[in-house]
Amino acid sequence: MDGLRRRVDGALREALSARQMLRLTLDSLRKKTPVPPAPLSAPAVSKTAIPSEAPDQLLTPKELEVLRLIAEGNSSKVLAYKLGISFKTAVCHRSNIMQKLGAHETATLVRYAIRQGLVEP
Numbered sequence: 001m002d003g004l005r006r007r008v009d010g011a012l013r014e015a016l017s018a019r020q021m022l023r024l025t026l027d028s029l030r031k032k033t034p035v036p037p038a039p040l041s042a043p044a045v046s047k048t049a050i051p052s053e054a055p056d057q058l059l060t061p062k063e064l065e066v067l068r069l070i071a072e073g074n075s076s077k078v079l080a081y082k083l084g085i086s087f088k089t090a091v092c093h094r095s096n097i098m099q100k101l102g103a104h105e106t107a108t109l110v111r112y113a114i115r116q117g118l119v120e121p
Contacts, residue, residue, distance in 0.1 A: 058100050064118065066093040070106065071113035 059067065062083075069079050080090040103109050113119050 059097060063093055063097050063100075066090070067097050067109060067113050068118045070094060070097075071110045071119040 065083070066079060069082060074082065076090045076094055077087055079085075079094070080087045083090065085093075097109065098104070101109065101112055103112070110119075114121050
């Protein structure tokens, strides 16, 4: 059973479809033979990788302003108030910035803003 677990882990890393996973599992169980272990090395993906381009090439002037305010610790509600926009627009700007920079968390945005000199640490 341990071999099966390693094989399933490897298959998940390789992003096999659910049908392929099921077929692999059933075949292994029917034959009652140990499944060879899957490769343990998976490509390293950085969750906090951010583009190296200058921020003014990636983001609009409004998004740069929103990023600066986010990096200063402002919530979306405060962003909306300070910029005179609706809350939903502020959330949309934040989402667009995160998508363009490949960020999944606010901390990544803050690090990017600091590295680009938009705010001081």
